[in-house]
Amino acid sequence: xxxxxxxxxxxASSAPPFPxxxxxxxxxxxxxxxxxxxIGAALLLVKGSVAMGQTTLNGLVSAGYYALGAVGLTLIFGxxxxxxxxxGDMLTFGAYATVGAMATGLPFFAAAILAxxxxxxxxxxxxxxxxxxxxxxxxxxxxxxxVAIGIALILRYSVQFxxxxxxxxxxxxxxxxxxxxxxxxGTLQLIVLAVGLIxxxxxxxxxxxxxxxxxxxxxxxxxxxxxxxxxxxxxxxxLTWAVAGALAGLAGILYAAAIxxxxxxxxxxxxxxxxxxxxxxxxxxxxxxxxxxxxxxLSQEWSTLFFNPRWKPAVGFVxxxxxxxxxxxxxxxxxxxxx
Amino acid sequence: MSVDFWIGVAVVAGIYGIAALGLxxxxxxxxxLNFGQAGFMAVGAxxxxxxxxxGGWPLAGAIPIAIAxxxxxxxxxxxxxxxxxxxxxxxxxxxxxxxxxxxFQNAEFAGGNQGMLGYDQAWRSFAxxxxxxxxxxxxxxxxxxxxLAIWIFFGLALFVLxxxxxxxxxxxxxxxREDEDAGAEAEMARVGGHVRERDQRVEExxxxxxxxxxxxxxxxxxxxxxxxxxxxxxGGDGDADGKRGIRARAEVDAEEAEAHAPL
Numbered sequence: 064x065x066x067x068x069x070x071x072x073x074x075a076s077s078a079p080p081f082p083x084x085x086x087x088x089x090x091x092x093x094x095x096x097x098x099x100x101x102i103g104a105a106l107l108l109v110k111g112s113v114a115m116g117q118t119t120l121n122g123l124v125s126a127g128y129y130a131l132g133a134v135g136l137t138l139i140f141g142x143x144x145x146x147x148x149x150x151g152d153m154l155t156f157g158a159y160a161t162v163g164a165m166a167t168g169l170p171f172f173a174a175a176i177l178a179x180x181x182x183x184x185x186x187x188x189x190x191x192x193x194x195x196x197x198x199x200x201x202x203x204x205x206x207x208x209x210v211a212i213g214i215a216l217i218l219r220y221s222v223q224f225x226x227x228x229x230x231x232x233x234x235x236x237x238x239x240x241x242x243x244x245x246x247x248x249g250t251l252q253l254i255v256l257a258v259g260l261i262x263x264x265x266x267x268x269x270x271x272x273x274x275x276x277x278x279x280x281x282x283x284x285x286x287x288x289x290x291x292x293x294x295x296x297x298x299x300x301x302l303t304w305a306v307a308g309a310l311a312g313l314a315g316i317l318y319a320a321a322i323x324x325x326x327x328x329x330x331x332x333x334x335x336x337x338x339x340x341x342x343x344x345x346x347x348x349x350x351x352x353x354x355x356x357x358x359x360x361l362s363q364e365w366s367t368l369f370f371n372p373r374w375k376p377a378v379g380f381v382x383x384x385x386x387x388x389x390x391x392x393x394x395x396x397x398x399x400x401x402x
Numbered sequence: 403m404s405v406d407f408w409i410g411v412a413v414v415a416g417i418y419g420i421a422a423l424g425l426x427x428x429x430x431x432x433x434x435l436n437f438g439q440a441g442f443m444a445v446g447a448x449x450x451x452x453x454x455x456x457g458g459w460p461l462a463g464a465i466p467i468a469i470a471x472x473x474x475x476x477x478x479x480x481x482x483x484x485x486x487x488x489x490x491x492x493x494x495x496x497x498x499x500x501x502x503x504x505x506f507q508n509a510e511f512a513g514g515n516q517g518m519l520g521y522d523q524a525w526r527s528f529a530x531x532x533x534x535x536x537x538x539x540x541x542x543x544x545x546x547x548x549x550l551a552i553w554i555f556f557g558l559a560l561f562v563l564x565x566x567x568x569x570x571x572x573x574x575x576x577x578x579r580e581d582e583d584a585g586a587e588a589e590m591a592r593v594g595g596h597v598r599e600r601d602q603r604v605e606e607x608x609x610x611x612x613x614x615x616x617x618x619x620x621x622x623x624x625x626x627x628x629x630x631x632x633x634x635x636x637g638g639d640g641d642a643d644g645k646r647g648i649r650a651r652a653e654v655d656a657e658e659a660e661a662h663a664p665l
Contacts, residue, residue: 146489204489205435335500338493346490377504380497387494388482 076359113242122364127259130356133305133340141283141347148211152218156310157182158319159226179312187307223247223327230326237323255321339383416552432575435492440500446472454521461524
């Protein structure tokens with residue numbers, strides 16, 4: 064008894080003090096924020112406040128759907144070691160479900176809520192039908208990759224079958240815009256910006272303070288440890304899929320609202336930017352994915368100050384590869400054992 | 403004619419077969435999840451067409467340069483990313499392939515979405531004269547020379563792969579697959595696997611282009627990759643000629659890999 068207590072004391076004294084602040088506020092986040100602000104300030108001096116403010120606004124709009132999409136990816140990877148290539152098509156599904164529900168006469172917000180629930184349901188259903196049996200069989204990484212790509216194709220072509228292959232308008236007012244000083248932002252983009260930032264904050268707080276959030280982070284951090292703790296991993300894996308699916312659905316809706324139109328390929332086109340966000344933040348780290356999404360969104364829009372906007376996605380890819388090569392653990396990734 | 407149809411099918415099948423052999427070296431022998439395949443193919447294909455169409459090179463001279471370009475791009479992405487764990491490597495190679503696709507699809511010099519035309523005139527005139535020579539024997543199909551070239555190359559590649567599998571180097575690769583950590587000092591072996599595969603892939607890209615006549619990068623979409631991996635999986639994971647039993651030999655291989663580690 065005594066020995067145990069002494070041992071605990073020794074461990075406590077040698078370990079750094081338990082972090083009181085959320086992980087977001089500890090040093091890597093501060094460093095990242097300082098770097099981003101410095102780059103922003105430099106660009107402000109070089110390019111002037113009008114161009115800089117406009118690209119920053121646009122960047123924050125896309126940060127919303129990048130961050131929310133990346134959280135799902137990173138949770139799934141952290142919990143299941145699964146690189147979920149079908150995640151981009153979950154975004155497509157969310158957007159099409161919204162437009163489909165609106166076609167039946169539902170107002171936008173009701174349709175969006177319905178679509179988010181449907182995305183969560185689809186994600187859980189895929190897990191039950193496909194991933195759970197494969198987990199039991201301990202399928203190898205290569206096979207899991209191929210299954211994920213297969214699911215992505217099934218989702219995409221199902222959407223195309225029911226929704227048509229053409230580019231569709233989302234049926235909302237995409238033309239009206241608001242002037243904020245010298246900057247202009249579409250009304251829809253403004254809503255996307257607000258919803259995105261609010262949900263990012265809510266997701267961060269939920270991960271930090273709710274029991275479910277703690278369970279998800281614990282499982283993403285170390286599955287075996289979580290399993291020997293009180294966490295019911297079977298239930299929690301299903302919950303992870305539900306959360307990832309719902310956030311993917313929401314991200315898809317935000318993305319559709321931001322660009323004003325949808326097509327069956329639109330999810331896959333931003334999938335790698337989502338990967339870039341997740342990897343930049345340290346794959347498996349939920350806060351990191353949120354921060355990574357904001358960084359990727361800003362850097363893609365800031366790059367348009369120098370390059371043709373058509374190269375925007377390539378900026379995400381380059382950041383992804385550089386992160387993987389230079390600091391594969393990402394900004395928030397901890398030194399972790401290989402699983 | 404149904405014979406002509408099946409010749410067309412066999413051309414595509416041979417190209418996929420060569421690609422599957424290339425992946426076999428990466429994923430099957432070495433356990434590397436390389437999803438950048440299509441990107442490396444595109445590098446080879448576009449280097450060759452750029453040299454021929456924009457640079458006025460002869461086709462025969464452009465092919466070795468294109469192979470070299472593909473090898474360089476493979477080293478560029480392969481050597482640093484081999485430090486990564488396998489699932490990260492997959493993401494890195496996919497991102498590389500997407501960058502390649504984006505660049506070629508958006509760059510004016512590569513024809514954008516239209517792709518490039520007119521690099522295969524030398525091959526066409528050669529194949530045309532060959533098929534008109536063969537026409538009296540009822541083998542006048544214009545795709546027949548391409549078919550022969552592809553399947554001869556496939557046979558050669560299969561032979562080389564089979565031979566490689568039983569060299570010390572091949573055993574080191576399999577050791578790496580079974581235990582990536584133990585294979586850390588055998589990293590050079592992995593780099594070798596990467597590059598040699600690239601050679602094959604370029605060749606495949608070249609043959610594929612001659613078949614379609616158009617280098618449109620949409621073909622090199624991410625979707626093209628799983629088909630090849632499937633082809634390789636169907637052939638049996640880790641055996642060039644599709645026979646099974648690698649797992650049973652794994653322990654022996656790992657021991658031999660250790661013996662040959664300072665390769």
